[in-house]
Amino acid sequence: MLYIINKSHADSQALNNCLQRASRGDGILLIEHAVYSALNVKQSPLHLVLDSEVTVYVLTPDMQARGLQELACFSFVEYVDYTGFVGLIEDSSAVRSCF
């Protein structure tokens, strides 16, 4: 399952709710304001992902638009562009938008 999140953890419970449901092999894609949750800060619920088998993806155009640097993000985060976004959708058994 691929979960798509578009709001930051400070604005919405969507990321927290999705982390409760995600399991091995699942992916979480952060787009729009959700890219802020990729920043390596204590407040981000992505700390919970550290030793799980969930893959976190971030949409780079949305990151760059907000001036976020990869260096400031969690090291386990993977980066995708629009082509990668489409590829993720193609490869996922189910896609859930958590808006």
Next chain:
Amino acid sequence: MKTLVFIIDKPLHGNIQTQEFIDMALMAAAFDQRVILLFEDDGVYALLGKQSPDAIGLKNSSPLLKALSIYEINDVWVEQESIIERGLNSEQFVIDVKRCPRVELKREMEAADELFSF
């Protein structure tokens, strides 16, 4: 026939998107698709009986929920964990629902053709 899961994870009040979302589900059912309505997180509050939202000028969604079977939407599921976390039980709900644990719902969603949320 496709299996479409419509996920309601927010309360139904005070949001124009809600009505449109339910309309989508009804329309899909009218076109003979298998529609599963899934309530989770704060969406489960929508199922509570004795609502009188007209007092604050909003529309009551309970009659609509009761009409779902007319549209042949017979799969109304609720995530068990969401009910328990909120101290609710299914006797308080306006319609009969199927309580499903989170892991089972995940399997069903993986098997469905499309997932919709709002």
